[in-house]
Structures are given as C-alpha cells and as structure tokens.
Amino acid sequence: xxxxxxxxxxxxxxxxxxxxxxxxxxxxxxxxxxxxxxxxxxxxxxxxxxxxxxxxxxxxxxxxxxxxxxxxxxxxxxxxxxxxxxxxxxxxxxxxxxxxxxxxxxxxxxxxxxxxxxxxxxxxxxxxxxxxxxxxxxxxxxxxxxxxxxxxxxxxxxxxxxxxxxxxxxxxxxxxxxxxxxxxxxxxxxxxxxxxxxxxxxxxxxxxxxxxxxxxxxxxxxxxxxxxxxxxxxxxxxxxxxxxxxxxxxxxxxxxxxxxxxxxxxxxxxxxxxxxxxxxxxxxxxxxxxxxxxxxxxxxxxxxxxxxxxxxxxxxxxxxxxxxxxxxxxxxxxxxxxxx
Numbered sequence: 517x518x519x520x521x522x523x524x525x526x527x528x529x530x531x532x533x534x535x536x537x538x539x540x541x542x543x544x545x546x547x548x549x550x551x552x553x554x555x556x557x558x559x560x561x562x563x564x565x566x567x568x569x570x571x572x573x574x575x576x577x578x579x580x581x582x583x584x585x586x587x588x589x590x591x592x593x594x595x596x597x598x599x600x601x602x603x604x605x606x607x608x609x610x611x612x613x614x615x616x617x618x619x620x621x622x623x624x625x626x627x628x629x630x631x632x633x634x635x636x637x638x639x640x641x642x643x644x645x646x647x648x649x650x651x652x653x654x655x656x657x658x659x660x661x662x663x664x665x666x667x668x669x670x671x672x673x674x675x676x677x678x679x680x681x682x683x684x685x686x687x688x689x690x691x692x693x694x695x696x697x698x699x700x701x702x703x704x705x706x707x708x709x710x711x712x713x714x715x716x717x718x719x720x721x722x723x724x725x726x727x728x729x730x731x732x733x734x735x736x737x738x739x740x741x742x743x744x745x746x747x748x749x750x751x752x753x754x755x756x757x758x759x760x761x762x763x764x765x766x767x768x769x770x771x772x773x774x775x776x777x778x779x780x781x782x783x784x785x786x787x788x789x790x791x792x793x794x795x796x797x798x799x800x801x802x803x804x805x806x807x808x809x810x811x812x813x814x815x816x817x818x819x820x821x822x823x824x825x826x827x828x829x830x831x832x833x834x835x836x837x838x839x840x841x842x843x844x845x846x847x848x849x850x851x852x853x854x855x856x
Contacts, residue, residue: 528605528670535666539613540602542659546620547595549652550588553742556645557583575792583645585743586788590781591616598777612773613667615760619752620660626748627653630734639740649742671770692767694828698775699764701821705782706757708814713750753782776829783822789815 528536558568561582571577572589584592598616601609630636640646717724730736731747744752756778763771793799793815802808 526607528607528610532670533605535670536602536605536609538666539609539663540599542662543595543602543613543616544599546655546659547592547599549655550584550592550595553583553652554589554592573788573791574795575788576795583742586785587744587749588742590784591619593784594777594781598773601773607770608773608776610667610670610773611771611775612777613663615756615774615778617660617663617667619756620656621664622752623744623748624653624657624660626732627734629732630736633735636735636738636740643740646740649740652742694831695764695767695769695772698779698825698828699761699766701825702757702761702764702775702779705818705821706754706761708817709750709754709757712814713754772829775825779822779825779829782818783826786815786818786822790819 558565561568563571567577568582571582572586575586594612595616598609598612602613640650643649716722717727726736727747730745731751734745737745760771760774760778764775793802793812798808799812802812
C-alpha cells in the first residue's frame with residue numbers, strides 16, 4: 517500500500533504557478549501604490565503617525581483628512597494578504613484575487629465615465645498630484661485586467677472530480693454546513709443594506725438619480741479624489757454580499773477566499789462604525805426612534821455576522837481548502853483498524 521503523502525489539496529497545481537505568481541506581483545504592486553499615497557497623506561498633514569493610527573479606527577479623530585479613506589486602507593491590507601497567498605500558491609487566493617479584480621475594474625470603469633467630462637479631465641492637469649492620481653487609476657485598470665485574465669483559467673475543478681469521495685464524507689458535510697451558514701449570513705447582510713438604500717432613495721428629500729449617478733460617474737463630486745464615493749461603496753458592497761451569498765449557499769467552496777477577505781474588510785469597517793457611534797454617544801439616543809433602533813440592530817448584526825464568517829472561513833469546514841486531507845483520513849483509519 518502506498519503511504520506516501522499526496523499533493524497538498526490547498527496548493528494550486530504546478531501548471532498554474534505562473535498565474536499565481538503574476539497575480540501576487542500585480543496585487544503587491546498596486547498595494548504598494550496605495551501605501552505610497554497613504555504615506556504622502558501623512559507627510560502632507562499636520563498630524564503624527566499616531567494620529568493616523570487613531571484615525572484608522574476612530575472616524576471622529578482630529579487627524580488631518582487623508583488622501584485615501586477607510587475603504588482604500590482596507591483594500592490595501594486585503595491586497596497584501598491576497599498577494600502573499602498567491603505567491604505561496606494557495607488556492608484560497610484565487611477567488612479573493614478575482615473579487616479584487618472585479619472591484620478594481622468597476623472602480624476603473626467609474627473613473628473612465630468621469631473622464632468623459634472635460635471639466636473633470638482638466639482637474640488632473642491642474643492638480644499637482646493629478647498625473648500621479650491618473651497613473652494610479654491606470655495601474656488599477658491594468659492590474660484588474662491581468663488578474664482576471666490569468667486567474668479565470670486557473671481553475672482546478674478537474675482536481676476535485678478525481679478526489680476519492682469514499683474517503684471524504686465528513687469534510688464534505690462540514691464544508692456544506694459552513695458554506696451554507698456563511699452564505700445565509702452574507703445574504704441577510706446584503707438584504708439589510710439594500711433595505712437601507714431603498715429607504716434612503718425613497719425619502720422625501722432624496723435625489724435617487726443623483727445617488728445612482730454618483731455610483732457610476734467619478735466626476736459627480738466635482739473634485740479629484742482617490743477615495744471611493746459613499747454611493748459606489750454602498751452599492752458595491754450590497755452586490756458583492758448578495759452574489760457571494762448565493763454562491764456560498766449553492767455550495768461553491770472555491771469562493772472561500774473571497775468570503776474570508778470581504779468579511780474581514782466589512783468587519784473592519786463595521787468596527788470603525790461602532791467606534792464612531794460610541795464616541796458620538798449615539799447608542800444612548802438610538803432607541804428614541806425606530807430608525808435609530810434599526811440602525812443599531814443592523815450594525816450589531818453586521819458585527820456578529822462578519823465575525824462569524826471570518827471564523828468559519830478560517831476553520832476546517834471547507835473541504836480541500838481547510839478540511840482534513842485525504843491521506844490524513846487514510847492514516848487515521850489505518851491506525852485505528854489496521855487497514856482499509
């Protein structure tokens with residue numbers, strides 16, 4: 517009987533090595549560009565590095581406004597983590613990299629729509645950092661296209677079909693349970709946020725057309741800004757939560773990396789919101805109105821749901837990505853019963 521360990525199921529096949537290497541380098545390069553903007557913002561501001569560290573979690577801090585916002589800070593950390601996983605050729609990185617590619621592409625297309633306006637284009641030439649901002653936008657578009665083009669063909673579903681199903685009933689069952697739970701949590705969070713968007717757009721003083729325009733056109737704010745607009749970030753998060761939720765409920769274990777990364781990003785943003793609500797004493801006044809109570813309930817659910825997804829996605833319930841390896845099951849069975 518062959519007792520040699522089989523290939524690591526969490527590692528990409530050798531034929532996909534170049535795709536993972538190129539993805540890791542591209543994402544690391546773009547993360548480096550975002551880090552450079554962050555350092556530039558700290559250097560231009562009047563605050564210290566400690567003031568910036570406080571602003572990472574406290575929106576009400578007195579630090580000077582930065583060139584990037586919390587969404588970009590979260591993406592910088594996510595890109596660095598995904599790049600490290602891709603360079604290590606972990607299969608976990610594939611879906612996370614594809615998610616990053618889609619989000620970068622969406623942001624680039626939004627900026628492209630804004631560049632169709634002559635007034636907005638002139639801001640790039642008039643601003644001292646305009647050329648660097650345009651280069652960063654262009655780099656984001658190139659990175660998005662490269663990641664999507666090289667990672668889409670790097671699928672290994674054929675590898676799953678060759679797995680001996682007789683030896684993996686427990687990991688499969690565990691993976692389906694964890695995946696379904698993550699999917700339901702994502703769907704509920706997405707529906708809750710969608711409900712808030714609909715409520716905001718149907719309010720008497722709301723301008724729904726301007727809101728939707730701001731989500732797809734980078735020139736709406738009228739200023740050159742590398743930070744994501746509230747409209748784009750909100751609608752983008754709703755779409756990602758719903759799409760990933762459906763895929764997870766359907767048992768697509770290859771989305772585990774995307775679930776983990778996006779849940780971690782949302783957890784950071786939710787913690788930041790909780791800090792803001794705490795320092796503004798919103799919690800003590802929230803239950804005076806129905807809207808305030810619902811807002812607190814949504815925030816509390818987001819904190820619990822995203823924490824749960826992070827815990828589940830980093831656990832051992834996702835089969836070939838985190839569950840017991842086939843040879844480990846075989847060795848355990850041999851040790852208990854002396855043979856198979």
